[in-house]
Amino acid sequence: MATLRNAHHRSRRALAPMFAIVASTALFVALPGCSTAEDTTDPTCQPGASEAYVITELSFTRENPKGVAVGFDLDKRVSAIDEQESCGKADLKSPDGTEGIDNQLALLVPDVEKQVGNAVDGIIQGAINDGRLLIALDLANVNDTRDDKCVDLKVSLLDGKPTLGTDGIADAYQTFDLRKEGQLESNATNGKIENRTFTIGPFPLRIPIAIFDVSFTIFMRDAVVRFTMDDEGNAEGLLGGGVSIKEIADGVRTGAGVERIIGAIIAAGNAAADLAPDPDTGRCTLISAALAFKARRAFVRPAQAP
Numbered sequence: 001m002a003t004l005r006n007a008h009h010r011s012r013r014a015l016a017p018m019f020a021i022v023a024s025t026a027l028f029v030a031l032p033g034c035s036t037a038e039d040t041t042d043p044t045c046q047p048g049a050s051e052a053y054v055i056t057e058l059s060f061t062r063e064n065p066k067g068v069a070v071g072f073d074l075d076k077r078v079s080a081i082d083e084q085e086s087c088g089k090a091d092l093k094s095p096d097g098t099e100g101i102d103n104q105l106a107l108l109v110p111d112v113e114k115q116v117g118n119a120v121d122g123i124i125q126g127a128i129n130d131g132r133l134l135i136a137l138d139l140a141n142v143n144d145t146r147d148d149k150c151v152d153l154k155v156s157l158l159d160g161k162p163t164l165g166t167d168g169i170a171d172a173y174q175t176f177d178l179r180k181e182g183q184l185e186s187n188a189t190n191g192k193i194e195n196r197t198f199t200i201g202p203f204p205l206r207i208p209i210a211i212f213d214v215s216f217t218i219f220m221r222d223a224v225v226r227f228t229m230d231d232e233g234n235a236e237g238l239l240g241g242g243v244s245i246k247e248i249a250d251g252v253r254t255g256a257g258v259e260r261i262i263g264a265i266i267a268a269g270n271a272a273a274d275l276a277p278d279p280d281t282g283r284c285t286l287i288s289a290a291l292a293f294k295a296r297r298a299f300v301r302p303a304q305a306p
């Protein structure tokens, strides 16, 4: 009897860690993305290699022609112009005909350019080329560069002086250092590669921008990143999300000559906001945005221990 009870005790003790394992497995299975039991046994969902890209070109996107712009359907709705949830902003269509595209910032870019003289993309390119704005897109757990069901992403800042090719753009396969001071890291899980196109999100993405002689951080809520890779180390894609007009205004406020136009920026931004309506006022608090980028394969040297 005593022996039986001890055996019973033993088996209960032995079961406890097993329950923990089952519970954590259940938790893992419940995560979106790699969500089915099939996926967890998929060979591409095993730990895998890292593949880093550095953003070599980053630019605002524009509406062209009317009603058409690249971007993402961030709120998973196809909004008509009179819709309350999008604060009366009709969605755009992407060039391939996809409906529901949320990229109201694209409609504002011509107005911004009128104010600052078409220089915005050039300023960003200058910052990338001289090493002030080096953004790494570091893919993790890559088992198959063509089709991989489970890929993670780390976005971080790099230091270095890129060597430019004859195209005036940083060459592929250069080595950069992970930035030590003022590092800004965004992590995302449950991405995937399908036919050489990587997609991940939504996740909180912070990217630094130095423009109008000020540096500030664009915080994209529910950001999505998508890019297509080729076999020569080139990638091309989009990053998008919802951006707070107030945060941008606060960020650029101290720039030379900005005070004069800050009111116009805020007014235009508020008028264009189409996401995250405030439940009390019904006013949208975020503007949907998408930036286009090109990236090239790079090597990231981890920050050295002091």
Ligand SMILES: [Ca+2]
Binding pocket: 073, 074, 075, 076, 077, 078, 079, 091, 100, 101, 102
């Ligand atoms: Ca939409």
